[in-house]
Amino acid sequence: MTEHAPNRRIILATLVAGLTILLALGAYIFWPTPAPVRPFNVVPTADGATKSADEAVAAAGMSPADRRATEALVKAYILENPEIITDAVAILQRREVSKRLTAAGNEIAKPFPGAEAGNPKGDITIVEFTDYNCGFCRASVPDVQRLLKSDGNIRLVYRELPILSQSSRTAALWALAAARQGKHKAFHDALFAGGRAEESSIVAAARTARLDIDAARTFAASPQASQEIERNLAMMQQIGFNGTPTFIIGDQILEGALGFDALKSAVEKARRQG
Template identity: 30%
Template sequence: MKKLFSTITLVAAATATAPSSLQAAPLDADQQQQVRELIRSTLVENPDILVEAINELRNRELQAQEDARKASLEAKKDELFNTPGDPFIGNPKGKLAMVYFADYNCGFCKRQDPVLEQMVKQYPDLKVIYKELPVLGETSREAAELVLAAHANHPDIYQKLHQRLMSKPGGHDSASIAAALKAEGLDAEALKKKVDTNIRAKVDNNIRLASELGIRGTPAMVFADEVLGGFTNAEQLSEKIKSRLN
């Protein structure tokens, strides 16, 4: 390793002390071969150098990804937290807002939902904004559109309907979606006629927004400065919320 550093130092020194009007002569073929051999032997004798280099590259890539995500969060802040008509639970004027991307066919979302309901009870200054993200097939999209249509026309029913759809084990089909609607006094066929271009656009915008934030699945929870991908248990989520409220 010392040999490698010595060679690099000598080359750098020779370049630095050369007259500014002259260009440093390139290494000839023999010198290039000597440098290659020296680097090779150094890496063979000290393989940790390569491991350190790979780790450093990986760390830089992760940092670049994190920086890009934070910049994206800042740029999309209004879309995330101030989109008119988004369903929510908790305090409408809470000090802390969190966006929740979910799919009614997602098993982990079915586990995440009760945790979020627990959080809004535990933290009166928390607002949880729902963004339907149908990524698990046609019935995910069907459920998302019908739920949003129900919210637009019967906002008082939304939370009960959401909970009912999430409480069913496994995935949904059209019959189970219709049954959930019926249980809340709604007719699926009548509601389908109210799924207009605005509702379809809202779902499409949710999908686009999630993609732009690097979200590839559900559940996902988004604070103004962080994206939590996958299921997050009550203890972990509570710490995230508490640290931002304090």
């Protein structure tokens, strides 16, 4: 599970698009007349799907009887093999994830100075977006720590993403101040161990991490710290998620308190893919 920002995107019409593609495929297989090329960068609608199917049928030179036969074959195939729908959705999702991460570029894995842990030269980078008032983020801390201890070739980049409350933002600003002093992980772990992020727990975590309190307070109020928070929020919108914790591992966007085994599997998958 994840803790979410108020807005949430909903992706619709995948099934309609899948049926249209299958119908067009059936027409191509049985009546292989070249069909006109259509753009695929538009959101499908029921009317659009019907129009596309009509055009494919016309291009293939199908009679009404041929069309009915093809539709019956496609329908029967889908009913007998319903898993092709979920398979198609999974492929589309992977392609969409890849596009979003490519669009975001290398900035994702470029940390605010000091906001990283693990092996700085590791072959796998994990980017973790977190909110200090997120219970699922707190639950993930021991799993992430265990992963770093068990695999010495992981680089962890922390991205502060305060989406739950004003005190979340205050905590995130202080975490950046801790990073500036080279003590981000110590502050990060101490604050999550201290419960809900509020004024008293933030100062207590800062003292546990042995921060220069005055310097931290000054930097937390600086434009530089606020700009980094806004950058992370914009990155969330660009990549297309709205909950914490969110982990980016290779070309995978993983949301929620996943547990050690799932995180380890994601790392292994990213390593295999190179």
